[in-house]
Amino acid sequence: MKIGDAANRSGVSAKMIRYYEQIGLIPNASRTTSGYREYELQDIHMLRFVARARDLGFSIAEITELLDLWRDKDRRSADVKALAQARVRDLRRKIAHLQDMADTLEGLASDCAGNERPNCPILHRLETADKEHGTEFRGSAEKGFRKRNVS
Amino acid sequence: MKIGDAANRSGVSAKMIRYYEQIGLIPNASRTTSGYREYELQDIHMLRFVARARDLGFSIAEITELLDLWRDKDRRSADVKALAQARVRDLRRKIAHLQDMADTLEGLASDCAGNERPNCPILHRLETADKEHGTEFRGSAEKGFRKRNVS
DNA sequence: TATGGGGCTTCCCATGATTGGAAGGTCAAG
DNA sequence: CTTGACCTTCCAATCATGGGAAGCCCCATA
Structure with a gap:
């Protein structure tokens, strides 16, 4: 083939x-x-x-590990499970991060009249870097996220 | 400065x-x-x-738009709000996608004994491309996600 | 048999946001 | 006057992927 x-x-x-x-x-x-x-x-x-x-x-690095386990007939299922669970934790962390971003943005948007007038608190808040929600983005792990234009 | x-x-x-x-x-x-x-x-x-x-x-492209609105004293607040809301929709879609991934993986992991023995359904399922959950990943929009190693 | 088309090969380039480093100029303090 | 911290530009790398060019290969059909 x-x-x-x-x-x-x-x-x-x-x-x-x-x-x-x-x-x-x-x-x-x-x-x-x-x-x-x-x-x-x-x-x-x-x-x-x-x-x-x-x-x-x-990630490619993780798939490398998974492939090695896949081919290893003597693997410990615990190793595979640990990899999957680590990935789940990663995903949950990313989700929480994105949720913070979305909530913050939604809060900003809800304070904006959204009309013909120029006054918009979104821009003021972005400028002054106030936080609508207390959660701190900086420091949250975001490494290794693969973006795919998965048709 | x-x-x-x-x-x-x-x-x-x-x-x-x-x-x-x-x-x-x-x-x-x-x-x-x-x-x-x-x-x-x-x-x-x-x-x-x-x-x-x-x-x-x-994204940089979106920030360009936001900066233009920020500098434009005659802007319509509706334009800013629309931009923020579009971004929120993007984020919610990405969150749903990640949640699907996490749920699927968690399902796979829960079926794995996680012990010393080599038998692990995770690897089998990955190989045969069964779906634990019916949700279809392919086709969900994932464009434009910025990954940052936001220290 | 000649030709055309489609698939294969390698190689280079681009993406987006960011970091790293090298080579060299500038400035202020000691 | 030296030293070290800053600044400059330029180039390269990251990660996963797609696009495209130039050239080779194979098969079917006229």
Whole structure:
């Protein structure tokens, strides 16, 4: 199977398959005599695994760990679970952060008349850096969030 | 005031001040005879405005709009409010997406014994791309999220 | 058999916001 | 007059992804 088929069947674009190979996330594919990459069904499983983990917001580094565990027949399920739970904690932290932002902004917006007149407290508050809600954004962990234009 | 002081007082790093100037987000600073950038109190207000908007997750493009409204004394407060509300909708959508991811992962993790044995349904489910929860990630808007390592 | 089209290859570039660093100029205090 | 802290510009890297160019390969059809 060539890379285009592998892409269609796995949900990972051909571009990204090459990229994942290049950065060592997945092993080098075997090649035909003419240089085309060749994939087996097993590779499709692996790629789907990657695609699914990626959709769940795992970073490349985390997917590397997951793939290692996936391939390791002697793995401890506790290791996998710990990884998933760490990711859940990350996500919950991000969610809380975004919720703070949304609540703050909503509070600002609700104080604005939203009419033809120029007076708008949103701009004043942004300028003076008052906090509508006491929560402190600076310092909250935001590392490693992957943005995807997941069609 | 030189750029280092401006950075300290505004919460925007000197690096970023130069970058914002370069991309046209903020106007070119005046210079001393020796080429140093010079800032007035008014500039600090502007930089603080930018910093605050950035902390609320506005993109550079959105901050450009906000700055224009901030400087426009004849602005309609409705325009500002609309911008803030659009941002809130964005945030709520992102939050829902992350919540889906977290819930799905938590579901996967709860099915895993988390012990010394290798059997772990998380890996199986990732491989077969089953969905624990029916919600469909693909298609949810994720554009324009800014990740910041907001110290 | 020739040709056309589509898929494959590598390589380079761009994104967005930010940080890091190198090489060199400027300024104030000691 | 030296030292060190600041400033300048320029270049590179980050992360995951897409876009595109130039050139090769393979298959079907005229």
